[in-house]
Amino acid sequence: MLHEQLANLGASGIKIIERLGRASILFWSIWGGLPSLLIRPRLLIRQIHKVGVLSIIIVTVSGIFVGMVLGLQGYYVLSKFSATQTLGIMIAASLIRELGPVVTALLFAGRAGSALTAEIGLMKATEQLAGLEMMAVDPIRRILTPRFFAGCISMPLLAAIFNTVGILGGHFVGVDLLGVDAGAFWSQMQSAIELGHDIGNSIIKSLVFGVVCTWIALFEGYDTLPTSEGVSHATTRTVVHSALAVLGLDFVLTALMFKG
Amino acid sequence: MSQARAVETIVGAFMALGFAALFFLVMQVSNLSTNVISSNSYQLQARFENVGSLKTRAPVNMAGVRIGRVESIKLDKATFEAVVTMRINQEHMTIPEDTFASILTAGLLGEQYIGLDPGGSDEYLKDGDSISHTQSALILEQMIGKFLFNQVGGSSSESKSSESKSSESKDESQSRTKDNISTK
Numbered sequence: 001m002l003h004e005q006l007a008n009l010g011a012s013g014i015k016i017i018e019r020l021g022r023a024s025i026l027f028w029s030i031w032g033g034l035p036s037l038l039i040r041p042r043l044l045i046r047q048i049h050k051v052g053v054l055s056i057i058i059v060t061v062s063g064i065f066v067g068m069v070l071g072l073q074g075y076y077v078l079s080k081f082s083a084t085q086t087l088g089i090m091i092a093a094s095l096i097r098e099l100g101p102v103v104t105a106l107l108f109a110g111r112a113g114s115a116l117t118a119e120i121g122l123m124k125a126t127e128q129l130a131g132l133e134m135m136a137v138d139p140i141r142r143i144l145t146p147r148f149f150a151g152c153i154s155m156p157l158l159a160a161i162f163n164t165v166g167i168l169g170g171h172f173v174g175v176d177l178l179g180v181d182a183g184a185f186w187s188q189m190q191s192a193i194e195l196g197h198d199i200g201n202s203i204i205k206s207l208v209f210g211v212v213c214t215w216i217a218l219f220e221g222y223d224t225l226p227t228s229e230g231v232s233h234a235t236t237r238t239v240v241h242s243a244l245a246v247l248g249l250d251f252v253l254t255a256l257m258f259k260g
Numbered sequence: 261m262s263q264a265r266a267v268e269t270i271v272g273a274f275m276a277l278g279f280a281a282l283f284f285l286v287m288q289v290s291n292l293s294t295n296v297i298s299s300n301s302y303q304l305q306a307r308f309e310n311v312g313s314l315k316t317r318a319p320v321n322m323a324g325v326r327i328g329r330v331e332s333i334k335l336d337k338a339t340f341e342a343v344v345t346m347r348i349n350q351e352h353m354t355i356p357e358d359t360f361a362s363i364l365t366a367g368l369l370g371e372q373y374i375g376l377d378p379g380g381s382d383e384y385l386k387d388g389d390s391i392s393h394t395q396s397a398l399i400l401e402q403m404i405g406k407f408l409f410n411q412v413g414g415s416s417s418e419s420k421s422s423e424s425k426s427s428e429s430k431d432e433s434q435s436r437t438k439d440n441i442s443t444k
Contacts, residue, residue, distance in 0.1 A: 042268075045268050045271045046267055049267045049270055049271045049274075052271070052274050053270050053273075056274060056277070085366070085371060092289050096285070096289070153275075154274075156278070157274070157275060157277075157278025157281070157282075158278070160278055160279075160281035160282040160285060161277060161281045163281065163285055164281040164284045165281075167285075167289060183326060184371070187317050187319070187329070189289055190289065191316065191317045193289050193290045194290060195290040198290065199282075199285050199289070199290050203282075
C-alpha cells in the first residue's frame with residue numbers, strides 16, 4: 001500500500017521534470033527559428049495581429065475600469081487623510097508597478113494564450129504538424145516561432161496601453177467626477193514616478209510575463225494529447241499555469257525590483 | 261494580397277498605439293518632463309535657511325494662483341543655505357522686486373509650496389534674479405520645541421514674581437513651599 005503510493009509520488013515527480021525538460025527544449029528550439037523569421041517577417045505580423053491586435057479591446061476596457069475603481073477607492077481612503085492630491089501617485093504607481101503588467105498578463109493568458117494552445121493542439125490532433133514535417137518544414141520554426149515572438153512583442157505594448165488607459169480612467173473619476181485638482185494630480189504623479197525605476201521595470205515585467213505566458217501556451221498546445229479531450233485539458237492548463245506563473249513571478253520580480 | 265496588406269496596416273496601427281501609450285507614460289507620467297524646460301518662462305532664485313520637505317515641481321503660488329513651479333533645490337556649500345530655483349510663466353513678468361517668498365503647506369499634511377507675497381516696488385524681478393526676502397519652512401518639531409520652551413520659561417518667571425510678592429506679606433517658609441509647588 002505504502003509502496004504503491006511512493007511509486008505514484010515518484011512517477012508524478014518524474015513526469016513533472018520530464019515536462020519541464022521538454023518545455024525547455026522547446027523554448028530553445030523556438031529561438032532557433034529566429035533567423036528564418038527575420039527573413040519572412042510577414043508570418044510575425046500576421047501573428048501579432050492575432051495575438052496583440054485582437055486583445056486590444058479587452059485590455060482597453062479592463063484598463064479603463066481598473067483605473068476608475070482605483071480612483072474611487074483611492075479617493076475614499078485618501079479623503080480620510082485629506083490627502084486627495086496624492087490620488088495621482090496612487091493610481092499611477094499601482095498601475096505601472098503592479099496592476100498593469102499583471103492584469104494584462106492574466107487577460108493575455110485568457111484571451112491569446114488559450115487561443116494559441118487550442119490552435120496548435122488542434123493542428124496536432126488533425127495531424128497538420130505531422131503533415132508539415134512530411135513536407136520537410138520544421139513545424140516549430142514555421143508555426144511556433146512567429147507566435148512566440150508575436151506574444152513577446154505584443155505583451156509590453158498591451159501593458160503600456162493598459163497603464164495609459166487606466167491612468168486616464170483614474171483621471172476621469174478622480175478629477176472630473178470627484179473634483180481632485182488636475183494640476184496636483186499630474187504634478188504629484190510626475191514627481192513620484194521615475195522613468196527608469198518605475199516605467200523601465202514595468203516594461204521588463206510585462207516582457208517577462210509575455211515570454212512566460214506565450215511559452216506556456218505554445219508548450220501546452222505542442223505537447224497536448226492529440227484528442228479533443230487532450231486539447232481541452234491543455235487549454236485549461238494553459239490558463240491556470242499562466243495565471244499561477246504570472247502571480248508567482250510578479251512577487252519575485254517585485255521583490256527584486258522594488259525592495260527599497 | 262490586399263487582405264494581407266490590411267492585416268499589416270492594423271498591426272502597424274497597434275504597434276503605433278502601443279508606442280504612443282509608452283510615450284505618454286514616459287512624457288506625461290514620469291519625471292522626465294521635469295527636465296524639459298518650457299520656452300515661455302523665466303527663472304527666479306530664492307535662498308532659504310530650511311526648505312522642509314519642499315520638492316522639485318512643487319507649485320509656486322501668488323495669491324493662491326499657481327504661476328510657476330520649483331525647478332531645482334540645491335545646497336549652497338558656502339552659506340549652508342538651500343538655493344531654490346523657480347520657473348515662473350512668462351505672463352507673470354510683473355513680480356515686484358521686494359516680493360516676499362515663504363514656504364507654506366497646503367493643509368495639515370499636504371504638499372509644500374512656495375507662496376509669493378508681492379511687495380510695493382515699481383521695479384520688477386527679471387530672469388535670473390534672486391528674491392531677497394524669504395521665510396523658511398515651518399518644521400513641526402521645532403515649533404513644538406519652541407512652544408514648550410516658551411511654556412516652561414513663562415511659568416518659571418511667573419513663580420518668581422509670585423515669590424517676590426509673597427515674601428513681602430508672608431514669612432519665608434511659606435513662600436518656599438509655594439515655590440516647591442510651582443516648580444513641581
